[in-house]
Amino acid sequence: MSELFFDIPIEKYQTLSESERYVLKYIVKHINEIPSMSIVKLSEEANVSTATIVRLMKKIGYDGFTSFKYSIKDLTKTVNSENSIDMIEKKINTAIKKNEFEVLNTIKMLSLGNIEDAIQKIHHAEKIYVFARGFSEMIANEITIKLQLLGKNCEMHNDPNIIRVISKKLKDTEIAIFVSLSGETKELVDACLNLKMKSISTITLTAGVDSSLANLSEIVLLGYKGTQSFFPDYEVRSRLPLQVISRILLDAYVIRMF
Structure with a gap:
């Protein structure tokens, strides 16, 4: 200056x-x-x-x-603003790269065989129950609505007690879809265990590679969750990997069945 x-x-x-x-x-x-x-x-x-x-x-x-x-x-102010903008742009670019990395790695982790198996299970099921808690409920709700639009008998539940009760009443002609980022939500794990004991088919969308849900579920569609979080003090991590999985699964279902 x-x-x-x-x-x-x-x-x-x-x-x-x-x-x-x-x-x-x-x-x-x-x-x-x-x-x-x-x-x-x-x-x-x-x-x-x-x-x-x-x-x-x-x-x-x-x-x-x-x-x-x-x-x-x-x-x-102009000089400081330019420096601030440069720093902001670098941070925003970090956020963009983080999301890009999660999407690309999630796609790489998906198995065509698992997707096909999940499609067949959904297609032949008389009724589909979708279970989720927290931020994953938004994805579960989207899955439910799209399956209903495709003519499937489908309902979504997010209440812990109802999830546990319903999981004990499913028939062998019905299936359950679990949506959980960590794969460790207790009521979902309890429900999946109930279904496994009854040999009821389950599909899990998760980023928890070695989680309880992943180990209990019949079909697991895994996504990649990055370690970096811009909200480290809160459990509000992005469900982007689950969104990618659900979109691919439902698009593939339409391609195969219609």
């Missing part, structure tokens, strides 16, 4: 008195402090009169010290 003051035309600079040139050099040297200084403070710090400062301002093209100070403040 100090270079701006050396752009003063030589003819103007030559009109400055020795004390005015001294003030100008002082301002350049302390440019970051100037926006918060009053003319009286500058006068004291530079050990010159306020009149000298005012004369200097007029000679370099300003109405007074206040207008000069505002121009410096605006310039400082």
Whole structure:
């Protein structure tokens, strides 16, 4: 920023008195402090009169010290804003890469065989129950609505007690779909265990590779969950891997069956 003051035309600079040139050099040297200084403070710090400062301002093209100070403040904001934008863009790019990485790795982890098995189970089931808790409920609800639109008898449940009770009543002509990022939601694990004991088919969408649900479920569609979270203090991790899986599963179902 100090270079701006050396752009003063030589003819103007030559009109400055020795004390005015001294003030100008002082301002350049302390440019970051100037926006918060009053003319009286500058006068004291530079050990010159306020009149000298005012004369200097007029000679370099300003109405007074206040207008000069505002121009410096605006310039400082611009520079800081550009630096802030650069930092923000880097952080946003990190978020973009994180999501891209999760999507690509989830797709790589999907097994065509498992997708085909899941399609067949859904197609032949007389009724489908979709179980989920927390943020996974949004994906479970979408799965339910789309299957209903495709003519399937399907319902979704998110209440812990109802999930446990219903899991004990499923028939062998029905199936259950579990949606859980961690694969460790207790009521879902309990329900899956109930169904396994009755040899009822289950499909699980999860990012928990070695989770309880993954180990109990008949068909597991695994997604990739990154370790980085922008909400580390809360359990609100993105369900993007599960969204990718559910979309691929339902698109594949339509392709195969219609």
